[in-house]
Amino acid sequence: MDVLLRERLGAGSQNEEFRDRELSGDPITIGSAQRQMLQLLGAGVLGQHAAIRMSGNDISVTTKGRARLRVDGRDVKSTKLAEGASFEIGGHHLTRIPAPAGFDAALELVRNPDVDSASFESAYQASLSDTWLSKRAPSWLFLALVLAIGLAIPLWLVLDGNDATPDPESSLITDAIWTSGPLHAIHNQAIGNDCQACHTELFKRVQDEACEACHKNIADHVVPGHASLAGKPIDRCATCHKEHNEPTLLVITADSLCTDCHAEPEHLTDKIPHMLPVTGFNDTQHPEFEISLERSTKEADGTFTWSTTETKLAGAVESSNLKFPHDLHLAGKKVTTASGDAMVCSDCHTLTGDGEHFKPVAMEEHCRDCHELTFDAASPGRQLPHGQPHEAVAIMEAHFIRYYSNPSSAVVPKQRERRRRPNQAHTPRPVTDCTLGATQCAIQRTASEAEQQFQERGCVTCHEVEDNGGRDVYNRFTVLPVKLSHDFMPTAKFDHHSHLTQKDVSGEDACLTCHAATVSEQSSDILIPGLDNCTACHTDEHGEQSVPLDCIACHAYHPIGKQPLDFVERSQ
Amino acid sequence: MLYENLLRYRSGRYFWWALALVAVCVGVFVTHGRAEPPNGGTWQGYTLGTIGALLIVWLTWLGIRKRSYSSTAGTVRGWTSAHVYLGTACLIIGSLHSAMQFGWNVHTFAYILMCLVIFSGFFGLYVYINHPRTLSDNRLGGSRESLFGELYDLNERGLTLGRQCSSEVQQGVTSSIERTAVGGGVWAQLSARDASLISVDGGKPVPHPDQQLAIDFVAHLIPRAEKAQEVVALEELLSVLCRRQTILRRLRKDIQLQGWMQIWLYVHVPMTIALIGALIVHIITTFFYW
Numbered sequence: 096m097d098v099l100l101r102e103r104l105g106a107g108s109q110n111e112e113f114r115d116r117e118l119s120g121d122p123i124t125i126g127s128a129q130r131q132m133l134q135l136l137g138a139g140v141l142g143q144h145a146a147i148r149m150s151g152n153d154i155s156v157t158t159k160g161r162a163r164l165r166v167d168g169r170d171v172k173s174t175k176l177a178e179g180a181s182f183e184i185g186g187h188h189l190t191r192i193p194a195p196a197g198f199d200a201a202l203e204l205v206r207n208p209d210v211d212s213a214s215f216e217s218a219y220q221a222s223l224s225d226t227w228l229s230k231r232a233p234s235w236l237f238l239a240l241v242l243a244i245g246l247a248i249p250l251w252l253v254l255d256g257n258d259a260t261p262d263p264e265s266s267l268i269t270d271a272i273w274t275s276g277p278l279h280a281i282h283n284q285a286i287g288n289d290c291q292a293c294h295t296e297l298f299k300r301v302q303d304e305a306c307e308a309c310h311k312n313i314a315d316h317v318v319p320g321h322a323s324l325a326g327k328p329i330d331r332c333a334t335c336h337k338e339h340n341e342p343t344l345l346v347i348t349a350d351s352l353c354t355d356c357h358a359e360p361e362h363l364t365d366k367i368p369h370m371l372p373v374t375g376f377n378d379t380q381h382p383e384f385e386i387s388l389e390r391s392t393k394e395a396d397g398t399f400t401w402s403t404t405e406t407k408l409a410g411a412v413e414s415s416n417l418k419f420p421h422d423l424h425l426a427g428k429k430v431t432t433a434s435g436d437a438m439v440c441s442d443c444h445t446l447t448g449d450g451e452h453f454k455p456v457a458m459e460e461h462c463r464d465c466h467e468l469t470f471d472a473a474s475p476g477r478q479l480p481h482g483q484p485h486e487a488v489a490i491m492e493a494h495f496i497r498y499y500s501n502p503s504s505a506v507v508p509k510q511r512e513r514r515r516r517p518n519q520a521h522t523p524r525p526v527t528d529c530t531l532g533a534t535q536c537a538i539q540r541t542a543s544e545a546e547q548q549f550q551e552r553g554c555v556t557c558h559e560v561e562d563n564g565g566r567d568v569y570n571r572f573t574v575l576p577v578k579l580s581h582d583f584m585p586t587a588k589f590d591h592h593s594h595l596t597q598k599d600v601s602g603e604d605a606c607l608t609c610h611a612a613t614v615s616e617q618s619s620d621i622l623i624p625g626l627d628n629c630t631a632c633h634t635d636e637h638g639e640q641s642v643p644l645d646c647i648a649c650h651a652y653h654p655i656g657k658q659p660l661d662f663v664e665r666s667q
Numbered sequence: 668m669l670y671e672n673l674l675r676y677r678s679g680r681y682f683w684w685a686l687a688l689v690a691v692c693v694g695v696f697v698t699h700g701r702a703e704p705p706n707g708g709t710w711q712g713y714t715l716g717t718i719g720a721l722l723i724v725w726l727t728w729l730g731i732r733k734r735s736y737s738s739t740a741g742t743v744r745g746w747t748s749a750h751v752y753l754g755t756a757c758l759i760i761g762s763l764h765s766a767m768q769f770g771w772n773v774h775t776f777a778y779i780l781m782c783l784v785i786f787s788g789f790f791g792l793y794v795y796i797n798h799p800r801t802l803s804d805n806r807l808g809g810s811r812e813s814l815f816g817e818l819y820d821l822n823e824r825g826l827t828l829g830r831q832c833s834s835e836v837q838q839g840v841t842s843s844i845e846r847t848a849v850g851g852g853v854w855a856q857l858s859a860r861d862a863s864l865i866s867v868d869g870g871k872p873v874p875h876p877d878q879q880l881a882i883d884f885v886a887h888l889i890p891r892a893e894k895a896q897e898v899v900a901l902e903e904l905l906s907v908l909c910r911r912q913t914i915l916r917r918l919r920k921d922i923q924l925q926g927w928m929q930i931w932l933y934v935h936v937p938m939t940i941a942l943i944g945a946l947i948v949h950i951i952t953t954f955f956y957w
Contacts, residue, residue: 114830116838129846129864212819216812221850221922223929228853230936237941245773245948250955273952274772275707294956301957340704341768349702637701645702 096121096149099194099201100133106205117198122146125184127218136218137210139185147176147202154191154200156182186210244268253291276339285309293338306332316652335652346647350375350635353646376635376644383626384408386583391416391576399576412619416559416575421612421622433464439603440612450592456579458482468553470494470544479548484574487554491544495537499529542568549574583623587649598632673795676748685752689759692718696763705766707774707953715764720946722757723781726750727939751792758785773952777945784938791931802924805917811925814918818849821911828904832897835868836888840904842866843881849915850922857930859923861915878912 098118105111118132125133128142135144144162148155157173158164165183166174174182181190186207194201220226249270271288278286286292293305307313335347353373356363360370371382386408391399424430424438431437443461445454458466458481468479470491477494479487529536547553549560549572561573597605607613609624633644674682695714699705706712729750732743761781769775806814822844829840848855848862855862865875867884875881885905892898 116841129848129862134845212816213812215819216815219815219849220852220856221811221815221918223853223856223926223933225850226853226856228930228933230933233933233937234940237937238944241776241941241944241948245776245945246951270956272772273956274770275774275953276768276770290956297955299957337703337708339708340706342704344704347703349700351702643701 096123096199097197098123098147099198100204101192101201102204102206122148128220133204134218135184135187135206137185137187137207137214138217140187140218142220144184149199245272249273253297274339276341277343278338279343279345282338300331301333303332306336314654316654348645348647350646353650353652373646376630376633376646378627378630380635381626381630384584384623386411386621386623387580387585388413388583389578389580390414391578397573401576401578408621408623408625411621413580413621415577415579415618417577417579417618418557418559419618421615421618421620423616425613430465440606440610441603444606446591450590451588452582453591455581462557466556470548470553471498473498479553484549484554484572485569487548488541488545488569491548492537492541495540495544496533499533499536499540545572583621586651588651589649673744673748673751673792676744679752681745681749681752684749685756688718688753689756692756692760692763696766699766704768706768707764707766712764712766715760719757719760719764720950722753722760723942723946726754726757727943751788754785754788757781773945773948777942777949780938780942780945784935784942787931787934787938791928791935794928794931798924798928802921802928805920805924807917811918811921814914814921818911818914818918821907821914822847825904825907825911828900828907831900832904836885836901836904839865839867839881839884840908842872843875843878843908844911846872846875847878847911847915849918853926853930856922856926859919861919878908878915882908882912 096119100116100118102114102116103111104114120132123133124131124143124146125135126142126144127134127136127140131143141160141162143159145156145158145164148157154176155173156164156176162184163170163172164174165171166181174180176182176191178191178193181188183189186209188203188205190203190205192201192203248268249272252268253270269288270290273290277283292308293301295302295305335352336345337347338345354375357373360372363370369385373382374380384407385405387403387405388411389401389403391401391414393399425440427437432442443456446452447454463481468481468487469475469477470479471477471494474494477490479490529539531539545568549555550562554560554572554574558577559575561575563571563573565571594609595602595605597608600608609628610622611620611624612622615622629644632640632642634641635643635645637643692715695711696705699709699711703709707716729746732746758781761778765774765778769778825840825844829837829844832840843863843865846864846866848864850856851860851862854860861876863875863878864872865880866872867880873880882905885901885908889898889901889905892901
């Protein structure tokens with residue numbers, strides 16, 4: 096459409112004049128922005144204020160957004176413009192006048208005389224606040240989005256019940272976004288994003304029942320709810336076992352978890368009166384070691400029973416009923432193995448798979464290569480059975496009956512050079528020619544040889560033997576039973592394997608840095624090292640010359656088996 | 668004055684406050700020991716989190732304080748100085764609280780929002796320190812209002828002078844003045860892009876950057892004018908158009924500088940509100956699944 100715009104300048108004055116110009120377009124746009132076809136300035140004019148359209152002979156003016164037209168003293172959104180009709184935008188008057196030839200319409204404009212430089216600035220978008228940018232709207236929008244996505248939607252899914260909770264795989268927004276860190280790989284595999292497997296109730300810490308739902312075979316250190324736990328931090332599994340951390344560490348190793356209670360053991364139990372306070376690991380804060388020792392007692396019926404006693408390491412004496420001088424066996428080439436090498440610890444002590452304990456030392460496997468059980472020099476191939484004293488006497492007796500019943504044995508055998516025990520004077524026995532008959536001779540010879548075996552050179556070399564002096568050779572001697580301690584510290588853990596490599600030493604020599612075997616003359620010596628031996632390298636502190644150890648490096652919290660430690664239960 | 672002294676307010680008093688606060692927080696953090704990886708759930712973590720959250724709320728309150736000119740609780744300058752230093756400290760305290768454990772969760776989201784707020788604040792600090800002098804130099808000591816006032820007067824004079832010349836000149840000058848663009852959209856303001864148009868001979872408007880076409884057009888006509896009166900009018904018109912060019916350049920530069928001094932707030936403020944929301948979510952969900 097072509098519109099003639101006739102602007103009246105100096106309206107009502109003597110210098111009134113008209114200025115014509117042509118506006119072409121459909122629609123004709125009016126506003127304060129410079130791209131508008133008709134630019135009107137002033138406070139009441141928006142950038143894009145209105146548009147003039149024509150259909151047939153009718154002209155209509157419609158506004159945009161919150162812009163308004165003033166028609167006959169009223170604000171309207173749009174108006175139809177008949178000839179002679181007028182409207183107002185921001186004080187500027189526009190009146191439809193008859194169109195001259197060649198124009199579709201004509202408008203007369205009288206500009207608002209009050210528009211001056213002050214309102215001029217507002218015609219332009221000269222500040223970011225004039226643009227679409229806003230602080231308030233996005234603030235509310237973001238706040239609403241954050242609260243909805245972060246809180247409301249996941250919470251709704253949680254409160255709506257487990258059945259309605261969408262599959263975590265198929266839903267982006269679940270309570271999984273509340274996680275504060277990854278789960279341990281095992282928990283992640285077993286639980287995944289099912290937060291409520293452990294977090295059963297809102298605002299409530301993870302309860303032990305949630306752990307015990309899967310961990311059915313674990314016993315607590317103490318009876319839950321025991322009086323000694325009042326005010327102590329260890330009240331839930333999660334006190335020590337914290338999830339959602341990086342690096343993933345399911346066991347908190349803080350010593351305080353132990354020492355909070357064990358600093359004052361008198362409050363814990365009265366069943367262990369010698370329980371000593373522990374506040375750390377060094378020479379002063381940790382008590383001296385105690386060890387378990389086996390002791391045998393002879394019952395009235397002559398049998399022996401073994402019992403375990405705990406005793407302080409210092410001054411402890413082992414009563415295994417075995418005679419074994421470690422120093423002699425480790426004295427270089429004095430005692431060698433079958434291959435001629437000097438003996439070393441591992442010839443007898445073999446670590447088991449746990450790296451802590453050793454396979455039992457056995458006569459047959461570890462001693463017999465050197466310590467044969469022969470009894471007759473004329474028959475060096477015959478040996479006595481080990482661990483069966485009665486059987487040994489019977490074998491000797493049968494052997495000598497056969498010997499004396501054999502006519503070719505009439506010649507008295509030359510007495511062989513007896514094997515001597517160290518430091519024992521050699522007292523050769525007189526050679527006698529027995530004439531009492533085969534049986535009697537054999538009995539005499541057996542009695543004599545049994546005396547040798549049980550008292551001078553055989554069993555007695557390694558065993559404690561009781562002699563009741565009786566005439567019945569079968570019942571005269573009692574070899575006291577042997578029991579070597581398998582575990583001197585059954586409630587502590589120690590990794591022998593890792594300690595085989597130490598500063599400056601490794602292998603067999605490493606054994607000897609802790610176990611003083613080379614100077615141990617008696618098997619009653621306890622070769623378990625004391626606390627100071629450990630603290631030479633380890634304390635609970637980080638230090639240049641210290642490898643830090645926490646309580647659980649040596650001590651287990653959960654007892655083996657399903658029952659809590661019973662001493663606590665008894666003291667309730 | 669506000670900008671120059673922001674960092675040196677009272678000899679950097681709040682720098683030392685912030686430094687002391689950070690030192691205390693680092694001191695708390697290092698007590699974590701080796702028993703448990705440092706995290707937000709230890710007593711140290713809760714302490715650092717509480718300090719950080721209170722700090723964020725207090726820093727947000729500055730936005731309210733700035734609008735309340737009647738308040739007597741300290742000067743805006745002091746508050747802003749404290750806001751800058753303690754806001755920066757928040758970055759460290761928040762990082763210590765998180766113990767740099769990040770993941771796809773609401774907690775890391777709050778941390779990211781905090782970083783967005785703080786780094787947008789750094790940008791704001793940069794423009795507040797650098798732009799005011801340039802702004803003041805550009806205005807030659809005047810104000811934007813006076814620049815617009817002069818432009819308005821030049822426009823009126825230009826239109827009046829244009830009417831005294833040939834219709835060709837009048838049409839060109841009128842369209843050049845009416846279709847002069849100042850400011851505009853966000854990018855137009857920030858880039859000082861000139862979107863002015865001019866319609867020559869009543870034709871379609873064409874781009875008219877820096878008003879150069881109109882100036883060249885009038886200058887071209889002066890030696891060709893036949894009447895002395897027309898020459899006078901054209902010369903005066905040329906002088907008006909050249910002055911307009913200068914004023915428009917200053918105005919665009921003014922709008923550009925002001926724009927950069929404001930644009931960061933359109934990130935800083937909404938992100939702060941979002942951060943408050945994220946902080947609420949962070950705290951509540953922490954105790955939902957304690």
